[in-house]
Amino acid sequence: MPHSRAHPFDAIQFLARYAAPLFLLLLVAIFAILEPRFLHPLNIFNVLRQVSIAGLIAIGMTFVILTAGIDLSVGSLLALAGLVGAYVAKGGLDDRFAIAAGDAPGNPVIFAVLAALAVGMAGGALQGLAITRLKVPPFVVTLGGLTAFRGAALLFSGGGPISGFTADYAWWGQGRISMVPIPVIIFVLAALAAHLVLRYTAFGKHVYATGGNARAAALNGVPIRRIVMLVYVISGFFCGLAAFLLSARLNSAEAVAGLSLELTVIASVVIGGTSLFGGVGSIFGTVVGALLIGVLTNGLVLLNVSSFIQQILIGVILVAAVALDQFAATRRLAE
Numbered sequence: 001m002p003h004s005r006a007h008p009f010d011a012i013q014f015l016a017r018y019a020a021p022l023f024l025l026l027l028v029a030i031f032a033i034l035e036p037r038f039l040h041p042l043n044i045f046n047v048l049r050q051v052s053i054a055g056l057i058a059i060g061m062t063f064v065i066l067t068a069g070i071d072l073s074v075g076s077l078l079a080l081a082g083l084v085g086a087y088v089a090k091g092g093l094d095d096r097f098a099i100a101a102g103d104a105p106g107n108p109v110i111f112a113v114l115a116a117l118a119v120g121m122a123g124g125a126l127q128g129l130a131i132t133r134l135k136v137p138p139f140v141v142t143l144g145g146l147t148a149f150r151g152a153a154l155l156f157s158g159g160g161p162i163s164g165f166t167a168d169y170a171w172w173g174q175g176r177i178s179m180v181p182i183p184v185i186i187f188v189l190a191a192l193a194a195h196l197v198l199r200y201t202a203f204g205k206h207v208y209a210t211g212g213n214a215r216a217a218a219l220n221g222v223p224i225r226r227i228v229m230l231v232y233v234i235s236g237f238f239c240g241l242a243a244f245l246l247s248a249r250l251n252s253a254e255a256v257a258g259l260s261l262e263l264t265v266i267a268s269v270v271i272g273g274t275s276l277f278g279g280v281g282s283i284f285g286t287v288v289g290a291l292l293i294g295v296l297t298n299g300l301v302l303l304n305v306s307s308f309i310q311q312i313l314i315g316v317i318l319v320a321a322v323a324l325d326q327f328a329a330t331r332r333l334a335e
């Protein structure tokens with residue numbers, strides 16, 4: 001009887017799939033050996049809380065990159081959404097510089113959340129329309145958004161912060177359930193929800209199909225324009241949610257919030273295994289990528305390594321991840 005031939009082990013494909021979680025485990029082991037404080041529960045939860053803001057936006061970015069798109073505007077949109085949410089929470093700008101507003105008059109927190117989400121989703125929708133209707137490349141549209149949203153944030157705030165919120169507002173960024181910070185809980189729940197949407201819904205399958213081969217997907221009835229439009233709205237939604245949590249955590253919203261955040265977010269998604277060419281990736285990979293960057297940054301800070309070196313290392317890891325993805329994709333096609 002003929003025997004089926006076993007496929008030989010392909011180290012490149014294995015690394016392309018599992019490099020991020022393996023490297024994360026390696027980093028944790030190295031930092032635990034070099035710096036005993038690294039594994040202290042307070043430090044671990046601090047890392048998770050720091051990761052949660054960029055991680056939320058990275059979840060939205062995963063949807064975008066899976067369609068072979070890109071969103072460079074997320075940091076600027078976060079700043080604008082955070083300021084609008086803070087404005088609503090304070091009920092205006094009369095006491096915008098208050099440091100400890102306590103129970104000062106204002107609007108319920110839910111109104112601030114909805115305002116931040118609305119601004120984020122509106123920004124995403126505008127960019128989605130420009131991409132789908134005007135046929136402008138996503139890179140150009142969102143590069144324009146990066147500048148336009150930042151300018152709008154500066155104009156809205158007059159260049160100054162909006163500070164000092166009520167205790168129930170600040171709780172969402174500074175509070176805990178047991179030892180777990182609230183932003184971490186929201187990040188985990190959002191990641192689970194996004195995973196379920198991508199893996200088990202028709203919309204998720206359409207997102208993968210759009211990024212894998214848009215022309216073939218269109219021929220099979222996938223509404224390409226609607227899918228592309230929606231992924232940018234989703235990205236804006238997570239920008240608004242992250243903006244609210246960041247302002248609650250810092251007790252302040254500023255027009256300069258989120259500077260260069262898009263680089264960290266894109267790095268998290270790509271390092272986590274989502275292909276810049278679309279159609280390949282997962283929310284789990286994005287979470288791992290965000291944790292990897294957070295652990296690397298925290299560990300190097302504990303070891304008193306220069307922040308300049310931290311940026312160099314993250315840049316090198318990002319390029320290596322893209323190169324490995326491209327090499328693995330080329331090998332798959334060759335087979």
